[in-house]
Amino acid sequence: MSAIDACAPQSGQTVLVTGATGGVGSQVVQLAVQAGAHVIATAHADHEKEHVTELGAAEVVDYPGDIASAVLEAHPQGVDTVIHLAGDPAPLLAAVRSGGKFISTLIGSPEQLQAESATVVPIYANPTPATLDRLADNQASRHTIVKIQRVYSLDSAPAALADFGSGTLGKLVIATD
Ligand SMILES: NC(=O)c1ccc[n+]([C@@H]2O[C@H](COP(=O)([O-])OP(=O)(O)OC[C@H]3O[C@@H](n4cnc5c(N)ncnc54)[C@H](OP(=O)(O)O)[C@@H]3O)[C@@H](O)[C@H]2O)c1
Numbered sequence: 342m343s344a345i346d347a348c349a350p351q352s353g354q355t356v357l358v359t360g361a362t363g364g365v366g367s368q369v370v371q372l373a374v375q376a377g378a379h380v381i382a383t384a385h386a387d388h389e390k391e392h393v394t395e396l397g398a399a400e401v402v403d404y405p406g407d408i409a410s411a412v413l414e415a416h417p418q419g420v421d422t423v424i425h426l427a428g429d430p431a432p433l434l435a436a437v438r439s440g441g442k443f444i445s446t447l448i449g450s451p452e453q454l455q456a457e458s459a460t461v462v463p464i465y466a467n468p469t470p471a472t473l474d475r476l477a478d479n480q481a482s483r484h485t486i487v488k489i490q491r492v493y494s495l496d497s498a499p500a501a502l503a504d505f506g507s508g509t510l511g512k513l514v515i516a517t518d
Contacts, residue, residue, distance in 0.1 A: 342368075344369055344424055345368075347442070350422070351376060352377030353378075355422075356379070356420060357381045357382075357408075357423045358373070358423075359427050360426030361382030361396075361426070368485055369424055370382055372485060380400075382400070384402075392488065404427075409434075420437060420438060422444060423436055423441075426447070430453075439458040440460075441458075444464060445461070445464065489512055489513075489514055492513075492515075
């Protein structure tokens with residue numbers, strides 16, 4: 342929620358989400374799309390591309406290729422906002438338009454990046470009751486969805502942990518009843 346609040350996406354704005362296939366990214370993509378933004382999402386495998394497209398992304402950029410170059414090819418002025426949730430931040434700065442925003446959950450301070458014309462916003466999650474209520478309300482009302490990849494019984498918890506370690510797209514659930 343903090344990343345999307347910092348973005349404050351508006352209709353017609355372009356937003357690049359790197360790490361769009363992750364837990365945070367999947368929420369950010371949906372909320373930016375619902376605000377009317379033109380969302381460009383990173384994904385690699387075909388099922389990941391399908392996933393971000395289902396969430397509403399208008400464009401998909403492959404990684405680990407040169408994300409900034411691919412984005413600038415289609416948007417020569419750069420995007421309004423980059424929401425950086427994965428990968429090396431420095432090369433992505435080139436994808437932000439002059440005066441745009443670079444929001445990151447992976448940097449500690451703006452000084453970590455040499456940004457000439459973009460505003461760099463580090464994000465520190467603060468799971469207050471109000472924030473958690475907003476997230477829960479979004480799920481309950483189906484405003485956003487969380488993809489459940491697989492449900493395991495409690496006895497199968499070791500298998501769930503092993504699967505988690507080998508990569509997931511969405512959440513793994515261990516049911517206790
Ligand atoms: N600062 C804070 O308060 C805060 C709060 C929450 C999260 N975070 C951080 O924010 C990041 C996102 O969290 P999350 O829970 O969404 O993590 P996550 O579920 O692990 O998602 C990261 C996603 O990015 C993909 N990815 C990996 N390398 C990439 C690259 N170079 N370019 C584009 N995508 C790439 C991953 O794919 P693969 O699985 O295929 O590698 C994965 O789908 C994490 O680094 C987390 O530590 C920070």
